[in-house]
Amino acid sequence: MLSSGLIIFLVLVLGVTAMGFLAANWGRANLQHFEEWALGGRRFGTLVSWFLLGGDLYTAYTFVAVPALVYGAGAIGFFAVPYATIAYPVVFIVLARFWSVAKRRGYITSADFVRDRYGDRTLEICVALTGVLAALPYVALQLVGMRAVFVQIGGIFAAGGSFVALAVAFAILGAYTYTSGLRAPAAIAFVKDALIYVTVIAAIVVIPAALGGWGHIFSVAQTALAARKTPAGILLSPGAYFAYATMAFGSCLSLFIYPHSITSILAAKSSFVIKRNAALLPAYSLLLGFLALLGFCAIAAGIVTKDGNQIVPMLFARYFPDWFAGVADAAIVIGALVPAAIMAIGAANLLTSNVLNQFTPQRPPSETRTAKALTLVVCAAALIFVVELPVQYAITLQLLGGAWMLQIFPTFALGLFTRWFHPKALLLGWACGMIAGTGMAYETFVATGKFQANFPLPLGSVTLLGFIALYALLVNLAVAALATLALTAAKVGAGTDATVAGDYA
Amino acid sequence: MKRRAWYWLLLLLLPFAGTLWPPFYDRLEPSFYGLPFFYWYQLLWVVLTSALLGIVLLATRKSDAL
Numbered sequence: 336m337l338s339s340g341l342i343i344f345l346v347l348v349l350g351v352t353a354m355g356f357l358a359a360n361w362g363r364a365n366l367q368h369f370e371e372w373a374l375g376g377r378r379f380g381t382l383v384s385w386f387l388l389g390g391d392l393y394t395a396y397t398f399v400a401v402p403a404l405v406y407g408a409g410a411i412g413f414f415a416v417p418y419a420t421i422a423y424p425v426v427f428i429v430l431a432r433f434w435s436v437a438k439r440r441g442y443i444t445s446a447d448f449v450r451d452r453y454g455d456r457t458l459e460i461c462v463a464l465t466g467v468l469a470a471l472p473y474v475a476l477q478l479v480g481m482r483a484v485f486v487q488i489g490g491i492f493a494a495g496g497s498f499v500a501l502a503v504a505f506a507i508l509g510a511y512t513y514t515s516g517l518r519a520p521a522a523i524a525f526v527k528d529a530l531i532y533v534t535v536i537a538a539i540v541v542i543p544a545a546l547g548g549w550g551h552i553f554s555v556a557q558t559a560l561a562a563r564k565t566p567a568g569i570l571l572s573p574g575a576y577f578a579y580a581t582m583a584f585g586s587c588l589s590l591f592i593y594p595h596s597i598t599s600i601l602a603a604k605s606s607f608v609i610k611r612n613a614a615l616l617p618a619y620s621l622l623l624g625f626l627a628l629l630g631f632c633a634i635a636a637g638i639v640t641k642d643g644n645q646i647v648p649m650l651f652a653r654y655f656p657d658w659f660a661g662v663a664d665a666a667i668v669i670g671a672l673v674p675a676a677i678m679a680i681g682a683a684n685l686l687t688s689n690v691l692n693q694f695t696p697q698r699p700p701s702e703t704r705t706a707k708a709l710t711l712v713v714c715a716a717a718l719i720f721v722v723e724l725p726v727q728y729a730i731t732l733q734l735l736g737g738a739w740m741l742q743i744f745p746t747f748a749l750g751l752f753t754r755w756f757h758p759k760a761l762l763l764g765w766a767c768g769m770i771a772g773t774g775m776a777y778e779t780f781v782a783t784g785k786f787q788a789n790f791p792l793p794l795g796s797v798t799l800l801g802f803i804a805l806y807a808l809l810v811n812l813a814v815a816a817l818a819t820l821a822l823t824a825a826k827v828g829a830g831t832d833a834t835v836a837g838d839y840a
Numbered sequence: 841m842k843r844r845a846w847y848w849l850l851l852l853l854l855p856f857a858g859t860l861w862p863p864f865y866d867r868l869e870p871s872f873y874g875l876p877f878f879y880w881y882q883l884l885w886v887v888l889t890s891a892l893l894g895i896v897l898l899a900t901r902k903s904d905a906l
Contacts, residue, residue: 410866410878413878413879413882416882416883416886417859417860417882417885419886420855420859420882420885420886420889421855421856421859421860421889423855423889423890423893424852424853424855424856424889424892424893427852427893427896427897428849428852548873548874549873549874549875550871550873550874551874552874553874553875553876569868569876569878570866570867570868570876570878571862571866571878573863573866575862576862576863576866579862580860580861580862583859583860584856584860607901610893610897611897613893613897614890614893614894614897615890617886617887617889617890617893618890620886621883621886621887624879624882624883624886625883628875628879
């Protein structure tokens with residue numbers, strides 16, 4: 336028999352599916368046009384962009400994994416909050432500028448800009464492939480977030496490792512993304528975010544009170560964390576300060592280089608919309624912060640699970656009536672569908688525009704068809720990835736993906752402000768950064784049996800535990816700067832810059 | 841970009857200074873409704889950053905090149 340929670344869950348999920356298909360009629364645009372399909376015609380105002388970007392950046396996986404990290408490791412897991420705070424000054428300065436040049440010159444992706452700015456095909460392809468490589472495990476992790484809910488619901492949803500439920504969800508996702516392009520997640524984002532706000536606010540009102548207040552929760556959590564096999568706590572240890580700060584800083588630099596961020600940013604109708612959203616989006620970070628605190632609530636509630644990803648659905652099942660748990664479950668599943676669609680579109684755009692295309696500024700009319708087909712390929716690949724391989728692979732690859740993504744920062748983000756770097760030097764820096772990042776991550780695997788985000792860098796007599804992505808970026812920047820000096824001194828041609836100063840205003 | 845408008849952007853350095861030095865805020869007291877300082881201090885910066893961005897936005901909206 337269907338419970339009230341399950342009925343609400345099904346109604347909400349089917350409702351947004353219908354919205355996804357109907358979104359094709361939004362604005363009566365010609366969806367054969369690449370910009371209309373991929374970027375919603377660059378017409379979204381402040382409100383639509385706020386929901387779209389919020390729905391895109393704060394994914395279901397984030398909402399499941401951040402509390403899980405706090406549950407497992409204590410205070411260090413809270414780094415997501417300063418990260419999601421200082422990312423916005425970066426958006427304000429870097430992405431608003433990118434929007435202007437992209438609008439002026441018709442870019443769909445970050446690599447479109449790189450092609451124009453540096454006139455270097457290899458650099459363009461490397462930037463594009465880095466984005467695709469980082470996006471794929473991210474899409475896969477949205478499935479992991481969904482699976483946590485399906486397992487909690489049980490029954491046919493959990494049958495066969497949730498494979499059937501996940502396959503159905505992703506088939507539907509692929510179908511409406513194919514039909515409606517970016518308009519589909521943009522329409523669904525309204526529902527997703529409304530559900531997320533309602534559930535998180537309810538959770539933060541109800542759960543701490545039921546557990547005897549924050550003071551009690553933190554004192555229980557401190558005792559429990561200190562008794563763990565790897566002791567942790569509700570405060571950082573001094574040895575973790577540098578790791579905490581570098582994780583927040585490194586992550587904030589890479590967040591907006593991801594293909595899904597770029598796609599949502601470019602869908603805005605003006606750079607002013609982006610700046611306004613930089614000031615308004617931190618509302619979601621506040622939500623994320625409160626969700627992170629649910630990790631401590633789970634400890635205080637005595638929830639014991641090997642899979643930390645289950646704690647949010649478990650808390651809702653325990654503290655809320657069945658029908659409301661259905662709302663929360665729907666929030667997580669829909670919360671996975673929105674970013675997964677945008678990530679698939681972003682990756683497909685990069686492959687279409689920068690890898691498969693000829694090296695020309697003209698856009699062939701077949702481009703939209705190619706991108707639509709590739710969206711389906713990306714969804715299928717992510718599904719196979721999650722079903723065939725252990726979850727740990729997706730998590731590890733997403734971790735590595737963060738380090739890889741940051742390696743296009745000099746080419747893309749610094750490139751928006753200066754053409755000082757030589758394109759070949761940027762390429763060399765990128766390669767060294769990729770190798771250094773992957774190498775450090777592998778070292779931690781050899782030392783601890785698990786890929787870690789932080790590397791203990793030996794500096795003379797002390798070791799400095801810091802974020803691998805940021806260490807790799809430093810290698811990248813040093814190599815790019817030195818190689819630029821060398822190549823310029825040797826008078827090697829630096830490629831043509833098709834952009835002019837006026838494009839950036 | 842006008843020189844005066846550029847100065848406003850310096851305000852955006854404050855969130856970095858406020859959040860990237862953990863020794864400053866890695867403490868329990870003063871707590872707020874049972875929330876240790878570590879947590880409410882960082883949540884406060886979310887709100888402050890939003891406010892600072894709003895101020896910079898209003899102050900620079902007339903300078904087109906920003």
